[in-house]
Amino acid sequence: MSLARVHAFAISLDGFGTGAGQSKDLHFGHAGDRLHQWRFATQSWQQTSGSRGIDNLFALEAGAEIGAEIMGAGKWGHPGWEDDPDWKGAWGANPPFHTPVFVLTHHPRPSIEMEGGTTFHFLDASPAEALEQARKAADGDDVRIGGGPTVIRDFLAAGLVDYMSVAIVPILLGRGVRLWDGLEGLEKTYDIESVASPSGIVHVTFTRTAT
Amino acid sequence: MSLARVHAFAISLDGFGTGAGQSKDLHFGHAGDRLHQWRFATQSWQQTSGSRGIDNLFALEAGAEIGAEIMGAGKWGHPGWEDDPDWKGAWGANPPFHTPVFVLTHHPRPSIEMEGGTTFHFLDASPAEALEQARKAADGDDVRIGGGPTVIRDFLAAGLVDYMSVAIVPILLGRGVRLWDGLEGLEKTYDIESVASPSGIVHVTFTRTAT
Numbered sequence: 048m049s050l051a052r053v054h055a056f057a058i059s060l061d062g063f064g065t066g067a068g069q070s071k072d073l074h075f076g077h078a079g080d081r082l083h084q085w086r087f088a089t090q091s092w093q094q095t096s097g098s099r100g101i102d103n104l105f106a107l108e109a110g111a112e113i114g115a116e117i118m119g120a121g122k123w124g125h126p127g128w129e130d131d132p133d134w135k136g137a138w139g140a141n142p143p144f145h146t147p148v149f150v151l152t153h154h155p156r157p158s159i160e161m162e163g164g165t166t167f168h169f170l171d172a173s174p175a176e177a178l179e180q181a182r183k184a185a186d187g188d189d190v191r192i193g194g195g196p197t198v199i200r201d202f203l204a205a206g207l208v209d210y211m212s213v214a215i216v217p218i219l220l221g222r223g224v225r226l227w228d229g230l231e232g233l234e235k236t237y238d239i240e241s242v243a244s245p246s247g248i249v250h251v252t253f254t255r256t257a258t
Numbered sequence: 259m260s261l262a263r264v265h266a267f268a269i270s271l272d273g274f275g276t277g278a279g280q281s282k283d284l285h286f287g288h289a290g291d292r293l294h295q296w297r298f299a300t301q302s303w304q305q306t307s308g309s310r311g312i313d314n315l316f317a318l319e320a321g322a323e324i325g326a327e328i329m330g331a332g333k334w335g336h337p338g339w340e341d342d343p344d345w346k347g348a349w350g351a352n353p354p355f356h357t358p359v360f361v362l363t364h365h366p367r368p369s370i371e372m373e374g375g376t377t378f379h380f381l382d383a384s385p386a387e388a389l390e391q392a393r394k395a396a397d398g399d400d401v402r403i404g405g406g407p408t409v410i411r412d413f414l415a416a417g418l419v420d421y422m423s424v425a426i427v428p429i430l431l432g433r434g435v436r437l438w439d440g441l442e443g444l445e446k447t448y449d450i451e452s453v454a455s456p457s458g459i460v461h462v463t464f465t466r467t468a469t
């Protein structure tokens with residue numbers, strides 16, 4: 048069974064998965080890199096140095112047995128990317144995905160093959176349709192739902208997420224895009240655990256209960 | 259120095275301190291008692307039984323060296339209480355406060371002396387004015403800001419809270435009254451720690467940094 052997984056998705060204490068005012072220079076808006084500094088400090092990010100504690104374990108898990116990613120248009124590009132035919136994503140020539148990546152957008156364009164095994168495909172499709180395509184591409188491995196918050200929320204609302212870990216960062220952004228809107232009762236279909244890291248991050252995991 | 263303290267204030271994972279649809283029978287609206295079951299399980303609540311772990315420690319701390327409480331009208335009574343001259347709060351003849359309690363309301367009424375040392379006073383005042391009055395009544399002890407979420411948020415926004423512990427309950431209410439709205443940057447003036455209880459509750463503490 049190929050699972051749909053969300054990993055180490057960072058939100059502020061007040062629930063924002065990205066800040067307000069996203070632009071080409073501010074991929075997370077006024078949040079800057081404050082939602083992700085904990086991850087930059089880990090061995091999985093730094094490779095030859097970095098912490099190997101609980102934050103690192105959650106970061107490491109994000110890449111294991113993933114055969115494809117689904118992301119939203121707001122993760123792939125800044126507002127207005129659809130008018131920039133040369134835009135190839137925010138990660139340079141060799142993006143860190145190394146798998147097919149399905150970008151959900153109302154402005155699909157031809158697929159873009161990057162270095163290192165990443166190919167961006169563009170879909171104007173429902174979450175269920177996108178997951179079906181991504182599963183085929185994943186060839187038996189799992190599919191990561193990579194965000195942003197709107198996409199994760201849509202997949203959760205559609206009942207399509209098998210596992211999710213959320214990293215709550217102890218800052219209050221006050222504005223931006225919320226992860227949790229409209230998900231009343233989500234706890235009924237998941238086992239939820241929490242662990243507080245000495246770094247200040249709280250990792251909350253959602254594991255789908257047997258149905 | 260008499261501190262203003264918030265203790266063990268329970269919110270859902272999506273940040274609601276009370277549910278939607280509050281009424282005489284549903285003090286917390288559709289949340290029911292789901293935000294507070296963790297507290298009912300503690301020794302401090304049950305007295306002769308109950309857990310003595312980390313949840314109990316946070317519950318116990320709520321009462322220590324408190325000389326007065328400030329609460330909102332929505333905690334003191336259901337919507338419409340101002341039209342009920344016989345309403346004396348939701349806690350029966352001997353409320354659990356045992357101190358002066360200042361109820362913030364645009365509908366003040368004469369003070370009500372209850373059994374056990376609790377007296378309800380009614381103030382149409384700003385947070386700073388209310389805190390000044392409560393401090394006088396507390397006679398050297400601290401003042402608890404008792405909620406609901408709107409009142410705590412107003413005191414935080416006014417920079418009046420010295421210490422706060424929040425208990426994040428792993429449920430998604432989806433609707434109700436949010437604690438965190440409009441508090442961008444709150445972390446700049448507090449040291450924040452988190453601890454996950456085996457019960458599933460995450461306790462987040464805010465200790466004001468020296469200024």
